[in-house]
Amino acid sequence: MSFDAFAGTDDYIADDGLLASVNAAIALRRPLLVKGEPGTGKTMLARAVAASLNMSLLSWHVKSTTKAVDGQYTYDVVQRLNDSRFGDADVSDIRNYIRLGVMGQAFASDERVVLLIDEIDKADLEFPNDLLRELDEMAFHIPELDETVAAKHRPVVIITSNAEKELPDAFLRRCVFHFISFPERVQMEQIVRVHHPRLDQALMDRALDRFFAFRKTTGLRKPPSTSELVDWLTVLSHAGVDVESVQTGDPFLGVLFKQEQDLVAATAPKRRTLY
Amino acid sequence: MFVELLISARARGLSVGIGEHLTLLEALSKGVATDIDGLYHLGRAIYCRSETEYDAWDLAFAETFQDAKLPPDLRENLVQWLEQAAEREAKAEGDWTHLDREELLKKFLERLAEQKERHDGGNHWIGTKGTSPFGHSGHAKGGMRVGGAGGGRQAMNMALERRWEGYRTDRVLDIRDLQVVLRTLRDLGRVGRVELDLDETIDQTAKNAGDIEIVERRERKNRLDVVLLMDAGGSMAPHARRVEQLFTAASKLDTFKSFASYTFHNCIYRWLYTDDAQRDRMPTHEVLANLKPHTRLVFVGDASMAPYELFSGMSWPGEDALSGIEWLRRFKARCSASVWLNPDPPRLWRHPTVSAIGGIFPMYELTVSGMRDAVKTLRVPV
Structure with a gap:
């Protein structure tokens, strides 16, 4: 195979279907969407893939209030305003108040990493759509700095869903899908x-x-x-x-x-x- | 060979196209799959977007690679194969309407016991596409459908309903798209709690030369009452669950001020049911009396039934019997904004009961575009 293949690890048992899906996602450089009953090891899979490929794992745990931009960066306006009043820090450079989110860190990393977007269905209906471009191009723009953060190495993206909400078709089309059935x-x-x-x-x-x-x-x-x-x-x-x-x-x-x-x-x- | 796989997958209802096909070829060229098992898993990961599509994938894969093996248990096998039956234009050849339900059921069981193998076409055995009164996608009038989605639509009853077994569902509507459409149904009015109007406050404060000027306004709240009435019986069962999920989800999203749903079987008669299993029920006239004139009514049903089910009263002896169509007229008279959503495509609407109901309620197809039109009708201020 012409890419780093995942073969399971000592403490993570994967069946053939799951191995094929993970390897397809790695080879095609597409996000892997994993669905399955709670407790079938969806989140564990990301850890196992990271361990097996010798990459570090960055986890983005999605909550109902999570916005797509949170994964990219946050701009701490309040801190900047506060600093401007008390003159504690250099307020003139916005960069000091921009913090990269988990996805931003994965893009900016000098090594290829595994990015886990955990429980994507917890977020708002529009959340997956807001991620489309970022996942396609593996880049996003920060208007405050007028800079684009592009992935140095395309991360291996693993997305889990408990199927609480239906995901948009445009999003699904870009993913490699796998359903982890309950083990025999x-x-x-x-x-x-x-x-x-x-x-x-x-x-x-x-x-x-x-x-x-x-x-x-x-x-x-x-x-x-x-x-x-x-x-x-x-x-x-x-x-x-x-x-x-x-x-x-x-x-x-x-x-x-x-x-x-x-x-x-x-x-x-x-x-x-x-x- | 892979093009055939694509065509077969599309024929099984997977919404895949040239994009998925190329992706599969790309993955193969990178050496992801090396044997037939690998190909199966790889193709499934690319072609399916939900575990509900796995069954269709299995069928398409088996068909293309011609190693479809039949399970040893005939009865199981029979139902399974009936479910796979292809849809066909209806052409009625056998007429079995002279038999009543019990006779049909009896004959069905007799014939099932006699039958030893799978059967397609023909006019006697239980099978597909034939004119025997039993089976699937048949063209016999007044027959009995066995499992699966009806093609010929002449079956009076569905024996062996196993649609919901396993993970298989037929994707008739995409819940998500519809949810987005439903959002447009919101009728917001400023009637809620008092909240701070930040933009206006900043505006006024700036005009006031920096002296803070607080502006308040009322929160936006929904004012829309929606009542959903669904046909949950027989051929509608697969749709009903999805529709219910859709509206429940929409009401959770604060789309409506109030929301209630009832189910009925085929058409509305004396009772409406408040649970899926049709055990808890309410008298229809009570539901009707509680409707406010501005409540939006949404009916969901295929509206196709035997004519007597709509036009004559259905009741136990001794009870008063309003016909189904009369009940529908009363609902229409009570609420001024109402629509009927039909999961069947419009080409099937020529059926007499469908056009009769379409004459009472504006009827739309249960698709995203149909839904959009329905929402427009419902949005009319009343």
Whole structure:
């Protein structure tokens, strides 16, 4: 391959589809849009890509109030006004009051970096559209300085979405898309092994049995995901719970279910079969 | 070969074009995919924009590379293949309207039990494009549709509804574009809290030679009441959920002062339902009485039904029965601004019930441009 290829890392298990998508994004120099249930490792992917390609990772965590320009730069007018009154600093140079945002830093970096735009769907409806030109040309203009910040090295851009809002078509067209499906049992075991290399196999099997049974329970508001399973196994192994009681006693379910109704829903059908 | 893939993908409803095709070739030339599995994953990453399109991609890929394998379970397989059936111009050959629903259902189950394999065309087996009363995209009158989107539109009932299984949805409307259009429906008036008018304050202060002059004004608030009435039954189910999401999202964006939605099945009769599953219901006359004259009504439905469903009263014996069309006329009389959004393309509007309803409410296609026109109609001050 004629580019730096991503092959997963020791602590991040990626399937073929994900590898192909990441490599396509790197080769095509396009942003990779990753969707999937919470807890399927979307954010972790960026870390793994950065580690695997030996690049540093810059994360831009999008909030509902985030504007596209925030990622480029901020101009601290209030500080400048304040300084002008008290004469503390050199007010004549606007540059002192311009701070690059995460995207700006990624562009200005002397090395190629991985830029993570996390949970892009949290922001306003227009947010992705406002990023189009920047992501296409990997450059933006700062009117206050009349300067253009252009990427020295095109960063590897990874964008995650929880699908809370639909993204604009023009934006989607520019991205390489990947949907991380929930791991199958075999893959799940590999993932858990990464976090718990010395876990007792019998405990692992029982816990996975219960976990996948819970996920099949209908009517859950938030089915437990990978991260909850890993936490649960941590608790189980620390508390020294014996293998049998994982099946019958459902210990520490609060780790798996974060909502009261889910806890009730998950345990209810099982009691019925006991009596 | 890749051009065929593109054509096949477009035929399956993926909105891809020459751009995606070239991107795929570029990625291939860079060596991203080296085998057929790699090609599958790479193509999917470039051709699909949502997991809901993965199914269509699978079909297009299988079709192009001719290794479509059928799963061993016939029943599963049957439904799946019916869902893939192609749309075709309707030409009625078999007429099965003389059978009632129970008879149809019975015959359907009998025939399903007899049937051992996939079947396209023909006039007896459950399959696609034929004139048997059962199956998909058929041209038999009064038959029964099995799964999938209706092509011939003559089916009275849909057995084996599995549209919502998995991730597959059919992208009839792009929620986002429509949301942007809906924003124009806002009717803002300065009726809210008192707030500082910064621009005016600066202006006045400057005119006042720097002596601060505070200017206040009232916050802009929405004054629009919207009631959404959706056909959520049968062939409309896939659309209804999207439309509901659309309007709920719009109301969250503070587009409307108040917003309510109800669903009905086929046409409006005595009851309107307030939940998707059509369990919680309200008498229609009560809903009607609570509507304010300036409330904007938005109906969503394909408006196509058997004529008796619109023109004669549908009720249990002993109940008073207003016909569907009479209920619709009452809604129209109550509120002066109302529109009907139809997810079907206008070429299907020649149907008698569609044109009857179109005579009452201005009808628009449920697309971005249709929506824009509908919003114009609704914006008329009342």
